[in-house]
Amino acid sequence: MTKRVVSGQRPTGRLHLGHYFGTLQNWVRLQDQYQCLFFVADWHALTTKFDDVGGISEDTREMVIDWLAVGLDPKKCFIYKQSDIPEVAELFVYLTMITPVSWLERNPTYKEMLREITSKDIQTAGFLSYPVLQTADIILPKGNLVPVGEDQLPHLELGREIVRRFNFLYGDYFDEPEALLSPVKRLLGIDGRKMSKSYGNSIFLSDDPDTIRAKVNQMITDPARQKKTDPGSTEACMVVYPTHHVYSSNAELQEIETKCHEAAWGCMACKRELADKIIDSLAGFRERRAEIEKEPGIVNEVLREGLHQVRPICRSTIHDVRSKLNIFSETTVV
Incomplete structure (x- = not known):
């Protein structure tokens, strides 16, 4: 059987x-390579945006357009909305019944976000239970593989623990999902922190060339280098050189390092080269996005077709889960 990939984004x-x-x-x-299910995690968005829900619909549309523009093909994968599948919420309820609170409180990602997000009180049951809902998202459609960044590994490992507990209590049923790590572990924002819309430090895929150049010019380099004639240090370059690693070959990186160490060019020249590479890499994306935006109904069409394909899988799973929990009856509508 082909392994199934399940992943989503808020x-x-x-x-x-x-x-x-x-x-x-x-x-x-x-x-x-696999059967892939990619979902809009709009319920997850409520964990931190419960008091600011006005833009969720438009944000969903813009995000799915970006998905299509980067190359996700609805003929090769299923794209759907989390909230369109009520079985996700039902399985989430069942999993919360068997998940110890101590497991959730020790999650390092939970602790980090509590430190980072200080503008609002996010110590809610929903936010604490984020990994349980994530687990339901993955195992309901029988996901085997989950593409994640390193920062999401604690969530996935917690999900594996929840699956083991379910199987122990009710008999083997769910596979423990496995991580597929991204080749690029983390891309820094222009200020040196993790790139995040909430930090205001992001370069967007849809940014025009002038905006990209302006943002790259704000990137932090070697803070000790005051003049162009001063030798620089790529090791101390906080953002620009690490970002070059994503866009430059080994030979190009070596040339950049030599020029920097020998003061053969200044930081602005280094930034110009990086900006040009980013702009060139996004040219095709910008063209595809402009074409997709000319089809106003395409996002709803894609989400409807994805739902049509995925929901029968989820209904079958929840039918089996109800039976295992001994709450299934012939009168239950499935």
Whole structure:
């Protein structure tokens, strides 16, 4: 049996380079190798945006357009919305019944986000239970493989623990999902932190060339290098040189390092070269996005077709789960 890949993203509107290298590049590759299910995690969005829901619909549309523009093909993969499948919520309820609170509280990603997000109180049951809902997303359609970045590994391992507990209590049924790590571990934002829309440090896939150049010019380089004639250090270059690693060959990286160490060029020249590479890499994306935007109904069409393909799988799973929990009856509508 072909292994099934399941992964999703919270609808945050137009996507940035961090999304592309952390997730989307991998998705595009995987759709030619496995049966892939990619979902809009709009319920997950409520864990931190419960007080700001006005833009979720438009953010979903913009994000799916970006998915299609980077190369996700609805003929090769299924694209759907989490909230269109009520069985996800039902399985989430069952899994919360068997998941110890201590497992959720020790999650390092949970602790990190509590430290990072200080503008609102996110210590809610929904936010704490984020990994349980994520587990339901993955195992309901019988996902085997989950493409994730390193920062999501604790969530996935927690999901594996939940699956083991379910199988122990009710008999083997679910496979433990396995991680597929992205080739690029983490792309930094222009300020040196993780690239994130909430930090205002992102280069978006749909940014025009002038905007990209302006953002690259803000990137942090070697803070000790004051003048062009001062020798630089690529090791101390906080953002520009690490980003060159994504866009440059080994030979090009060696040339950049030599020029920097010997003060053969300044940081602005290094930034110009990086900006040109980013702009060139996104030319095809910008053209495809412009074409997709001319078809106003395409996003709903793609989501409807994905739902049509995925929901029968989920209904079958929840039917089996109800039986294992001894709450299934012939009168239950499935």
